[in-house]
Amino acid sequence: MSIGSIFLTLIPIFFTIILGYLGGYFKVFNADASKGLNTLVTKFALPAHLFIGITTTKKQTLIDQWSFFLTMTICIIGFYIILLIIARTIFKYDLTSASMFSLNSTQPAFAFMGISVLGSLFGAQEVAIPIAITGIVVNALLDPLATIVGTIGSKEKSDEKSNTLGIILHGLSEPLACIPLLAVVVTLLGFQAPDILKTTLDQIGSVTSGVALFAVGVTVGIRKINLRGVAIGISLLKVVVVPLFMVLVAHLVGLNHADTVKAILLVAFPGSAVAAMISTRFDSLSTETASSFVLSTVLSLISLPIYISILM
Structure with a gap:
């Protein structure tokens, strides 16, 4: 796929970001309004979107694609944990900042780019299951984990006497x-969301991508965009180091060549607007992570x- 083709895929993403940027730059939206948008996405729209996305994935999909699921889990969750430890021990970040740094360095924008980029290479039907599995790993494992760790860090800073179990339960709440985890559990138990539930939750869940980007x-x-230090580091980790880590993981798991290519490209996509949104939710590295999302998207025009x- 040429740089021109990838750029065409990214035009809707850039357009929505630019609209939001103009709204913030010209003070149409202030900090309170930005937090309101964040609350809409993280507490209402995104949970509804994730629940439907997971519960419309067949249970057998996870069983038949266990090696791909294992590869994506080891790479995405493993890389998050490695960075979390490094950020805490070497860079001395507090727990919430370490979690947000690691989340934004790991989570790819697979939902925005997967069908467009991979579909043109393999066919839309061929990549539907790998994209769905990546969505389960990111939405049901990575985002809840980062949210729980971020909540623990926030509680530790505000109340050092808080009970650890209570903090974890608060994070799970x-x-x-809790919604993506619940969705995984009921899906594994054989539940499939009926059309009426999908239509109902899609009323709010369908706004997730656009509002998150905006x-x-x-x-x-x-x-203002921060193109120094942390933002650059997150961007380079996302578009360079994570794909290289996936090469190692896919080799160790023994993934076949076609699935290896899909796995590498899925994690090579730029950073996720949802991950940047979660950082804003915790008011931790929000400027840096939002800037890294924009920067990694630009860098992907070269890296992809x-x-x-x-690979092809």
Whole structure:
């Protein structure tokens, strides 16, 4: 796929971000309004979207694609944990900041780009299951884990005497943590969301992508783009280091070549607007993560064609 083709895929993403940026830059949206958009996404729209996305995935999909699921889990969750430890022990970040740094360095924008980019390479039907599995790993495991760790960090800073179990339970009570986990459990038990439930929750869940991108633009417009230090580090980890880590994991698991290519490209996509949104939710590295989302998207115009030319 040429740089031009990838750029065409990214035009809707950039357009929505730019609209949000202009809204923030010209003070149409202030910090309170930005937090309101964040609350809409993280507490209402995104949980509804995730529940339907997971519960419309067949139980047998997870069973038949266990090696791909294992590969994505080891790479995504493993890389998050590795970075979390490094951020805490070497860079001395507090727990919430370490979690947000690790989340944004790991989570790919697979939902925005997967069908467009991978579909043009393999066919939309061929990549539907890998994208769905990646969604389960990210939405049901990574985001809840990062949310719980971020909540623990926030509680530790505000109340050092808080009970650890209570903090974890509080983190699990966050819609972004408990709803995807519940969806995985009921799916494994054989539940499939009926059409009426899907239609109902889609009324709010369908706004997730657009509002999340718009809100990231608002955040950048209010706080200005930060193209130094942390933002650059997150961007390079996302588009360079994570794909290389996936090469190692896929080799160790023994994934076949076609699935290896899909796995590498899925994690090579730029950072996620949802991950940046979660950082804003915790008011931790929000400027840096929003900036890294924009920067990693620009860098992917260079990195993705290189990966595709090497792998295909």
